[in-house]
Amino acid sequence: GRDVLCSGGMPLPPGTKLLSVCKGAPNFILDYCTAQLGEDGSPKPMSDEDKQHVLDVVDKYSERALRVLAIAVRTFDRMPFDMSNEDLTTDQKFEACRTNLKLLGLVASIDPDRDGVPESVLAARGAGIRVVMITGDYLKTAIAIAHNVNILQAQDNEALAAVDCARLRPGGEYLSHADMDLLTSSVRVFARAKPEDKLEIVKSLQRQGAVTAMTGDGVNDAPALNQANIGVAMGIQGTEVAKGASDMILTDDNFCSIVAAVEKGRTIYAGIQKFVAFIMSVHIAEVMQIFFCIVTGIPVMRTPLQILFLILVTDLPPSIALGMEPGEKHILTERPRPKDEPVVLNWMWFSMVLNGAILSVVIIIVYIIALANYCDGNVFQADIDQLEGFQPKLMNARTVAFISLVWSENIRSYTSRSFNKHIWNDVLGNVHMQKAIILAQLCLYVAVLVPFFSTDILQLRGIDIGFGGWILALVGPFGCLVLCELSKMITAFQMEKHQQQLAKKHQAEDKRLEEAALKHRRDAGVDDLKKPSMPQTNNAPQGVSMVPAANKAQDAPLAAKSRPKGIALCSCFGVPAHVTYGRSTATAH
Helix, strand or coil, X not given: CCCECCCCCCECCCCCCEEEEEEEXXXXXXXXXXXXXXXXXCEEECCHHHHHHHHHHHHHHHCCCCEEEXXXXXXXXXXXXXXXXXXXXXXXXXXXXXXXXXXXXXXXXXXXCCCCHHHHHHHHHHCCEEEEEECCCCHHHHHHHHHHCCCCCCCCCHHHHEEEHHHHCHHHCCCCHHHHHHHHCCCCEEECCCHHHHHHHHHHHHXXXXXXXXXXXXXXXXXXXXXXXXXXXXXXXXXXXXXXHCCEEECCCCHHHHHHHHHHHHHHHHHHHHHHHHHHHHHHXXXXXXXXXXXXXXXXXXXXXXXXXXXXXXXHHHHHHHHCCCCXXXXXXXXXXXXXXXXXXXXXXXXXXXXXXXXXXXXXXXHHHHHHHHCCCCCCHHHHHCCCCHHXXXXXXXXXXXXXXXXXXXXXXXXXXXXXXXXXXCCCCCHHHHHHHHHHHHHHHHHHHCCCHHHHHCCCCCCCCHHHHHHHHCHHHHHHHHHHHHHHHHHHHHHHHHHHHHHHHHHHHHHHHHHHHHHHHHHCCCCCCCCCCCCCCCCCCCEEECCCCCCCCCCCEEEEEECCCCCCCCEECCCCCHHHHCCCCCCCC
């Protein structure tokens, strides 16, 4: 019995019993509109010029990163389809409800960028990670959002870096693998994406040798999440289906957490490298020292039990602390590692052998001086065996070398905190290292000073070596500190060369892909100097019902990749946008 929808609202024709409300992307909704409501609420026919005017308004809003929806209605005196016909599909019912619509108006909403997202995207780009946004938004909206969060930057050519996903499937069929790979190699923003587009994009990135990660929260994201090397589901907004298809769940739905996770992963990996480099260098030094003693005929520097004590008690705590080393500030600026790169690189092997040799040389010098001092000027085994009561004298020399080695290895653990930075840079930055060194020192003094345990079990005489023996032991750590720090100049040079080689490979690959993409566009007749227009597709509106629709639009995850064979990461930047950007000022869908 109403003659208007609400007070001051749209007038209703006589006999109106049902109202169909359709909302969705303006370019799709306008295809079904034959009339529009004027400012006074009266309907009037809608011409092509009127539709173009509406699209111009949409463009202006979209360029300001606003998401725009069109709302259209139609009144009925009865259902537009036969309710008793069970053979009718849902699509057929929707088709009947969305014909001859009247455009009611446009709704624009904006999601403010979540704090830290633009900075995190820049950090990702600096880390050699290419961030790609796949969104269901209108192309110009997607471009504006991408600029806001630094996915697109001022120097990027929008014609090359942002496309409508209709370009992936001209005529309804997806491009060939070669053409698809050329297109995805240079694009950073995919707009108006369908669920199946996400899967094809991920496959294309993987064919190019990328390690890809995809985030999503909806049921339709599951195939792409499962296909990606790392599927990341949203923990707050994500569906159980998306979580089940993923490899990990992001508990706060925040892109910044993903970049932080990449940084943490690199920190852990660097810690493993430092652990391996330290433990291998000290073990190489052990072998060198024993080998030198055997070859030259001087008494073996330490007993098997002493070696076991060094490995398990004094070496292990500092090496574990190195594995817990905080990340270096520049770690995100390093190039991604190739998938087939070993943990220990060639320059690391050189560094381990060099530092092991340094440690061996200084300890051997200390040991030879100690032998000469305590064994009446003799250093060779045959001469020492002729001395009366030589065993305590040999124990004294071994004790000095043992103390000097523990001190030197403790110094070596501090120099191992960075391959190229000097020890005085944030020397106390790893609290675990301080605890490990204190533990190692306590074990050392127990080993050389506690009666019976030191003299009878470990055969060490820390009390009997005298003040001069302790002073002599200091030569080892001092020499180790100076020489290991000097060796870092060589290591730093080798590291820089390695990073330059990676950068050259990446730049050459980027240039090849960019040239291939430009050639592909020219062959296809695309003008690279112009922004691509919004192609029309046959997609249906996002929701139709006999009451205002509340169907959720297709989710729009963001994927990323590095090349070649780098690390990819991703986040959600589409609808619903608050998954990534936080608090929405309006709900668009």
